[in-house]
Amino acid sequence: MMVKTIFSGFGGQGVLMMGYSLAHGAMSAGYHVTFLPAYGAEVRGGTANCTVAVSDDEIASPIASEPNNIVVLNTPSLYAFQNRVAPGGALFLNSSIIAVESSRHDVRIFKIPSSEMAEKLGNPRTANTVMMGAFLKITGLVPPDIYLSSMATVMGSKKKSVIEINRKAFAAGHEFLKIAE
């Protein structure tokens, strides 16, 4: 098994955090894992992205020329990455921000209004964690309890209340797709 996922959005939306927490969770679940951030000459307000590979065998390349999944938090990211996804793969879109439709018809598309959901929960900055709830619901890459404990670990010294609201955000994303389906 080898699953590669690209996470992408504006700098500041917590894109790297999504990848980092998934990589940590997958490591805790016993998988081989690599996390590769894009480190180009980025500009403020520009896009940020990272690639996570999860496998039960050694990972040759941490780069995904044909990812199985993409998780996109803004429209430029959709345009940048939608055509790379392998046929039969999955697109996870933050539909609060992305108003356009994907041009792909050979992939599964999941729209999650994560910014609005995060705002309702009282912290708009948890939109990324809402997405992670939905992402793990569909992919099943890491069991939720292992992911949540990894999330708390990578958030490190952050306040307990921050971790608590992220748990709620994760649950909301996880529940959302159940309802939608």
Next chain:
Amino acid sequence: MNKVLMQGNKIIGEAAIRAGCRFYAGYPITPQNEIPEYMAERLREVEGGVFIQSESEVAAIHMVIGASAAGARSMTSSSSPGISLKQEGISSLAACELPAVIVNMMRGGPGLGNISPSQGDYFQATRGGGHGDYRIIVLGPDSAQELADLTMDAFDLADRYRTPVMILADGMMGQMMEPVIFKTPKPRAYPESFIMKGAGAGKSKIIRGLILDPLDMEEHNWTLDRKYQVIARKETRHELFKADDAELILVAYGTGARIAKGAIKRLREQGLRAGLFRPITLWPFPTNELRDLAKKIENFLVFEMSTGQMVEDVRLAIQGRARIGFHGRPGGVVPTPVELTNVVMRKYDRKEGIIDHY
């Protein structure tokens, strides 16, 4: 042991601190900035730790010379253009027989090039790099775990042979996060007598690379050379991957070797028995080990993220005993395992062997 998920650059920093590195000087350059960032924080926390963001790369390497002479485990790091600037000091370290660890997170070149991963500095690293008759030990890690292990080993090797040791990796190794377990470092074994700490009432000591009498300098060169011969005999390291039944061997190091491993799995799925020879020490190059392999295997394909540098060492090792092909992607391009798989299928024929044999 505790497994942690860390970025390559920070792994080097942590491994260095655990190995007892107490002096770091460097000047920022992408893609290795997390090394000085990490060292700045960690050297504050350990006793006797000194971090200096120097005014230039040249200054940094010369500060390392001073710290090493004064007995500290010392390190500097940079990426390709910055490593070129450090060569004067690396030559001095070699001449003065001072231990130090130098990290090169290679990026696309020549010139300022770009900030993408590359393997274009192999010649510079393995041939000494600066002026004069010297070599440095060059280690080529291909995983987070090896970044940790080889960084610790680099300090031990530097001390044991009183010589600079280079970690030669690339932007991808530096930026990527992977799980790692830090081994327990060995206690330092470095004789007090090598350390400059004031003669007191004793005899004064001089460490210098300026030896004006040609006959004395010749003797110094042969002394260094004898040391390099011992290193070449005792310290070569390599890894074999699926080589036992292989009809074709890929030769690659670092990031290139990871890609090659991915290609080998795909090639085997297609029925081609490919294996890997991965030099871990780039200098000393595992010449004899590769030559032995050429006794039973007739086809080799070298893959590098350059126009072809290590391939020359492969040719020197194999000495015409086998067919050698080459595939290179210079300039900061990181090809996929699928690309390399296709290249091998194109360049290798079951009956003819490697088709574009050098």
